[in-house]
């Protein structure tokens with residue numbers, strides 16, 4: 001799985017000479033491009049296993065590096081540094097430190113799933129991006145992304161009440177991410193919805209906001225969901241060896 005794209009070589013590792021003559025032959029500029037040799041010593045041999053243990057990363061081993069995911073990627077079209085194929089390559093090679101150099105953009109996947117439909121090997125690259133972003137957070141390389149905070153809020157509300165109350169999720173998500181509740185786009189959206197909302201439904205929504213209704217006889221389901229969430233979190237921590245004593 002060798003990589004031969006110059007765009008993937010870090011600029012500081014590329015050497016070019018504006019003027020260079022070797023044995024009487026002018027190899028100036030493009031012709032004198034060299035790649036600095038380097039030795040990678042910090043492989044994480046478990047990196048693929050760790051990503052595969054997280055939801056979405058299960059099929060990363062199937063990748064044959066065709067590049068269809070990157071070619072079809074919505075975010076790559078705007079930012080060529082966003083490169084799912086390259087990151088899958090780094091993960092499979094165990095090149096953790098190289099992967100970390102892009103940690104600030106990996107979470108930017110917009111889950112459009114164009115890569116998922118383009119992938120001939122059913123790797124589910126969108127899932128791999130999610131698993132990698134999750135891995136970065138669990139390992140403490142990045143803070144929880146807004147998407148993670150939203151998922152937490154959503155899950156907590158379902159477990160607590162057995163229901164979803166969109167207004168409350170939105171309010172608490174904004175509070176968690178330090179955003180003001182009064183935002184122009186939100187005010188406009190609320191105004192448009194309110195214009196078409198049947199009175200009966202508006203009343204039901206207002207009542208739900210004030211009274212926070214719960215699903216009846218939810219206690220057993222809540223206990224089962226809580227156990228399941230704790231079980232999965234423990235499995236993820238174990239797969240990433242997060243609870244092992246540090247030396």
Ligand code: SF4
Pocket residue numbers: 069072073074075076084108109110111112113114115116125126129
């Ligand atoms: S799901 Fe993510 S990685 Fe896949 S094409 Fe969309 S933005 Fe790119």
Ligand code: SF4
Pocket residue numbers: 062063064065066067068069070084085088118119120121122123124125
């Ligand atoms: S499209 Fe699938 S097989 Fe091809 S590089 Fe992307 S993940 Fe790998």
